[in-house]
Amino acid sequence: MKILLLDKNHPLINAQLSEKGFVIEEDHVSTYSEVLDKIGYFDGVIIRSRIPIDESFLLKGKNLRFIARVGAGLENIDTEKAKQLGISIISSPEGNRDSVAEHVVGMLLVLTNRLFIASQEVKNGIWNREENRGDELLGKTFGIIGYGNMGKATAKRLSGFGLKVIFHDILPNLSDEFATQVSLDELKNQADILSLHIPITDDTFHLIDEKFISEMKKDFYFVNTARGKNVKTKDLVEAIKSGKIKGAALDVLEFEKSSFENLDYQNSDLEFLLNSEKVIVTPHIAGWSHQSKEKLAQVIVDKILREFG
Ligand SMILES: NC(=O)c1ccc[n+]([C@@H]2O[C@H](COP(=O)([O-])OP(=O)(O)OC[C@H]3O[C@@H](n4cnc5c(N)ncnc54)[C@H](O)[C@@H]3O)[C@@H](O)[C@H]2O)c1
């Protein structure tokens, strides 16, 4: 089989698949239309986020048998059309869920213990203990929306903190030893911390908006490592200003360009988030550890070999 590798990834993908007789072409530079011109020659494509796999792409790829995404989110792929055309979609959330879960815990502790602000102050000659008292996690309720790979891995990591972990998911009967499934209303009633772990779809676009936030019974901390577009940023900003959201840890932002490689900085809501003491922001790196780079690659290779080897 001929496979087109469209993004830079761990070299083990190319090495292991070549060894098994797959013919690999690596192309990290061609534009969408240049890729379209040649996609008909390939049996499989491996991507991260550089090129959208839309209907035109899939129709041009007459020989395509699979699209493999090095990562979890599949919003960059027209999965419905692929299904209709009998093209397999392979993703690799098992490869970056540990990294995401550790990132959530890390961001949460930084936020609730004011670690970043306190450290910056000391470095700037300010010794301010009173304003930098931490807010303990012990006894709080951590509410997860979306209990798949990322949500579950996060719940597992939190079990040692004395938190009650609850979650809401559209699929039933997912409770386990780490967390208890509740209705969305119940989650809104109980949660002191809200963490998103849902995909971005038409149903989850701007799920967190003014209405949702106002229905949260308590003031709460907010963590988002899912997608920026799950949140209506204007409403998030208002809730931080009003104190309803006590602090936000954001790995993803609505203003990311599609390649996840930069931000659209021309926006006043973004400006607020970047300047607010109550907000910490990372550049879409929750699933981007040294280890996940290799694990994601290995998951992709193993799944391709299982199906097509
Ligand atoms: N920041 C990062 O680096 C990073 C890394 C990995 C994944 N992600 C994001 O996390 C998302 C989740 O990944 P995953 O592997 O856990 O996906 P998953 O499919 O394993 O789990 C998602 C869960 O959300 C549930 N869900 C869907 N819509 C819902 C809704 N409206 N309300 C409640 N639950 C709903 C699904 O039933 C499913 O159980 C990805 O789609 C991606 O956007 C981000």
Ligand SMILES: O=C(O)[C@H](O)CO
């Ligand atoms: O979906 C994922 O795996 C990460 O967000 C990187 O795209």
